[in-house]
Amino acid sequence: MKLFLREHLPLMLFFTVQMLLVPLLYWLTGEGRPFTVVLYGVLLSSVVLLLYLAYRYLSHRTMYQELSSEELSEKEFLSPPLGEAPLPEAIHERISHYERLYREQLHRHQSGTDQHLAFVNRWVHQMKTPLSVIQLTLDEIEEAPAEHIREELERIRKGLEMVLYTARLDRFEQDFAVEAVGLRAAVSQSVVENRKLFIRKGITPVFQIDDQISVYTDAKWFRFMLGQILTNAVNYSGSPGKKIQLTAEEAGKHIKLHIRDEGIGIAPEDINRVFHPYFTGERGRQYHESTGMGLYLVREIAQKLDHSAQLESTLGEGTTVTLTLRKAVNQDASPT
Numbered sequence: 001m002k003l004f005l006r007e008h009l010p011l012m013l014f015f016t017v018q019m020l021l022v023p024l025l026y027w028l029t030g031e032g033r034p035f036t037v038v039l040y041g042v043l044l045s046s047v048v049l050l051l052y053l054a055y056r057y058l059s060h061r062t063m064y065q066e067l068s069s070e071e072l073s074e075k076e077f078l079s080p081p082l083g084e085a086p087l088p089e090a091i092h093e094r095i096s097h098y099e100r101l102y103r104e105q106l107h108r109h110q111s112g113t114d115q116h117l118a119f120v121n122r123w124v125h126q127m128k129t130p131l132s133v134i135q136l137t138l139d140e141i142e143e144a145p146a147e148h149i150r151e152e153l154e155r156i157r158k159g160l161e162m163v164l165y166t167a168r169l170d171r172f173e174q175d176f177a178v179e180a181v182g183l184r185a186a187v188s189q190s191v192v193e194n195r196k197l198f199i200r201k202g203i204t205p206v207f208q209i210d211d212q213i214s215v216y217t218d219a220k221w222f223r224f225m226l227g228q229i230l231t232n233a234v235n236y237s238g239s240p241g242k243k244i245q246l247t248a249e250e251a252g253k254h255i256k257l258h259i260r261d262e263g264i265g266i267a268p269e270d271i272n273r274v275f276h277p278y279f280t281g282e283r284g285r286q287y288h289e290s291t292g293m294g295l296y297l298v299r300e301i302a303q304k305l306d307h308s309a310q311l312e313s314t315l316g317e318g319t320t321v322t323l324t325l326r327k328a329v330n331q332d333a334s335p336t
Helices: 002-029 035-068 086-138 144-174 183-193 195-201 219-235 268-273 281-286 294-304
Strands: 179-182 204-208 214-217 243-251 254-260 308-314 318-327
Touching: 002 035, 035 086, 086 144, 144 195, 144 219, 144 294, 179 183, 179 219, 183 195, 183 204, 183 214, 183 219, 183 243, 183 254, 195 219, 214 219, 219 243, 219 254, 219 294, 219 318, 268 308, 294 308, 294 318
Parallel strands: 204 243
Antiparallel strands: 179 214, 214 318, 243 254, 254 318, 308 318
16 A cells, blocks of 8 residues: 555645646636535545546555565565556566566576586596595505605695585585584594694694584584684694694583684784685785685585684684584484
8 A cells, every 4th residue: 555655646746736726726717606616626526536546556456565565485476466457467477577587597507507516526526536546556655755745635635625515515405414423523533534634744633522522413514614624723733743622612502612723823804804715814825725715614514504613813822713513412422
């Protein structure tokens, strides 16, 4: 009704001005007609206007209701009929036309995205095969250059893993399963997966996580998040001999997992930007391993898993990344 009144407000204002001009015209011409005749004419015209407005509203009521509705569901989006009057039918046909164009473009975009994702998955898996062959070949070589090649292979492997998980992020809902996961087991497995990096950099992990703590998460995506955090913590620890503290504390219905390094820290002006994609900062540019995507992926995945990720850092003293996870009700979950 509000939309109807707003649309016809100019008509009613013009009509009001016209009704005021008619008595004025009679008065200026000096005609001796009774004033009741003038009022009768105004009343008759007003009735005609009201009948027109009533017909207009009834014939266009569906259109006004649809246009005034603030809630849009999928069913409503399928271009519902707006009425049988010429104007609602014309609007309905035009909306239906744009809807068909939109759905065709959306279908093409989704098809292209699916093809791109399939290509990335296939390509990453194809690249893993020669990497495995090279790794097996290097295991038979004891010379010093072989160790450097192993380091580069590990960097390539992590890069391929990041590409794969980044490509899957848009289809996250189709590729995750939340379950109760033993926190210490998951963290330990992630450290084991990165043990070569820990050994090469001379960094020692220190666990302070109760074996009985379990959290609700997706084991695969959670280990990927931990891998990104641990890789950053090790790479930015600086000199050998440093430690990475992995501690867990209960906070009501949640568990806070703290991962603290003793590294170079992050400049205060960069702390609010470290979760942005491709941001490396001044410290990141000093270490060429940085891609600027690790912490961005961590926050994106954390939000999709109903976790949260925070970061605190002091320049020259170290950085702490905190993951807030939902505590599992039954603490007898199997380590995943």
